Amino acid sequence: xxxxxxxxxxxxxxxxxxxxxxxxxxxxxxxxxxxxxxxxxxxxxxxxxxxxxxxxxxxxxxxxxxxxxxxxxxxxxxxxxxxxxxxxxxxxxxxxxxxxxxxxxxxxxxxxxxxxxxxxxxxxxxxxxxxxxxxxxxxxxxxxxxxxxxxxxxxxxxxxxxxxxxxxxxxxxxxxxxxxxxxxxxxxxxxxxxxxxxxxxxxxxxxxxxxxxxxxxxxxxxxxxxxxxxxxxxxxxxxxxxxxxxxxxxxxxxxxxxxxxxxxxxxxxxxxxxxxxxxxxxxxxxxxxxxxxxxxxxxxxxxxxxxxxxxxxxxxxxxxxxx
Numbered sequence: 001x002x003x004x005x006x007x008x009x010x011x012x013x014x015x016x017x018x019x020x021x022x023x024x025x026x027x028x029x030x031x032x033x034x035x036x037x038x039x040x041x042x043x044x045x046x047x048x049x050x051x052x053x054x055x056x057x058x059x060x061x062x063x064x065x066x067x068x069x070x071x072x073x074x075x076x077x078x079x080x081x082x083x084x085x086x087x088x089x090x091x092x093x094x095x096x097x098x099x100x101x102x103x104x105x106x107x108x109x110x111x112x113x114x115x116x117x118x119x120x121x122x123x124x125x126x127x128x129x130x131x132x133x134x135x136x137x138x139x140x141x142x143x144x145x146x147x148x149x150x151x152x153x154x155x156x157x158x159x160x161x162x163x164x165x166x167x168x169x170x171x172x173x174x175x176x177x178x179x180x181x182x183x184x185x186x187x188x189x190x191x192x193x194x195x196x197x198x199x200x201x202x203x204x205x206x207x208x209x210x211x212x213x214x215x216x217x218x219x220x221x222x223x224x225x226x227x228x229x230x231x232x233x234x235x236x237x238x239x240x241x242x243x244x245x246x247x248x249x250x251x252x253x254x255x256x257x258x259x260x261x262x263x264x265x266x267x268x269x270x271x272x273x274x275x276x277x278x279x280x281x282x283x284x285x286x287x288x289x290x291x292x293x294x295x296x297x298x299x300x301x302x303x304x305x306x307x308x309x310x311x312x313x314x315x316x317x318x319x320x321x322x323x
Contacts (some may be wrong), residue, residue: 035060035225041090050076053055053280054251063220065236066229068246069270074229078201082118113141117190131185132170160191180211200228237285261285
């Protein structure tokens with residue numbers, strides 16, 4: 001009898017172990033859905049190709065960074081994604097609550113605004129309204145024509161301002177704020193908007209390092225999907241789950257930071273010489289630049305002069321510099 005019980009117990013444990021192992025395998029094989037999908041996107045203006053054949057997915061809940069040199073097409077790509085520009089070829093799909101993928105241009109302006117919020121690098125000038133009025137603009141996509149601000153809406157505004165640490169300036173003029181404070185208020189507006197996706201076009205480009213870190217940390221704390229373009233590559237590497245790299249309007253690399261950020265890529269895309277090392281967590285790449293520009297480019301500069309071509313400085317050696 002004892003032997004029979006031991007056999008049964010052993011058999012049940014084996015079944016349970018096998019079942020748990022199968023469940024874990026299933027869970028590991030299930031990948032989060034792509035919230036936004038960009039498929040073969042191109043954009044031209046006056047017969048000049050600005051973006052060419054760009055394809056990528058953004059997973060729901062991820063923080064994705066878009067990097068590239070000036071003029072690579074970062075802002076143009078983001079504008080295509082938030083419908084300021086319409087791509088001349090290709091599609092952008094946004095996953096709906098019923099898991100159906102819809103082309104962003106098939107959505108009404110209001111429905112799209114309920115799902116996608118935007119924070120730009122340049123804040124509006126002549127914005128003669130108070131901080132809480134700016135934040136209240138995030139309510140607009142969820143309101144009807146004659147609906148007013150309800151008690152619940154006021155609570156949402158207050159909570160959003162508390163989240164970004166700006167409740168003490170709620171009655172102050174938006175225009176009187178510093179650059180970092182304006183960006184925090186615009187993030188509060190996005191919080192009230194309750195989007196699935198937050199798109200940020202270099203929101204920290206004119207800010208001190210402290211505020212660059214603060215704004216991006218704040219954006220990541222929202223717990224929603226974020227796509228942001230960066231100038232600060234070390235900040236992008238530290239903050240992002242995935243990086244998209246643009247060069248001359250083409251997507252030349254994408255993936256996790258410690259696979260994307262290499263010395264070779266930095267030389268190719270940004271034309272800089274740098275050493276890439278891993279931080280203490282062994283996951284975050286850290287870039288150390290070499291600053292001797294003349295030494296790095298001396299050979300190319302000499303060739304440009306001999307060939308009478310525009311130099312790395314963008315001017316012919318015979319041209320007069322009028323700076």
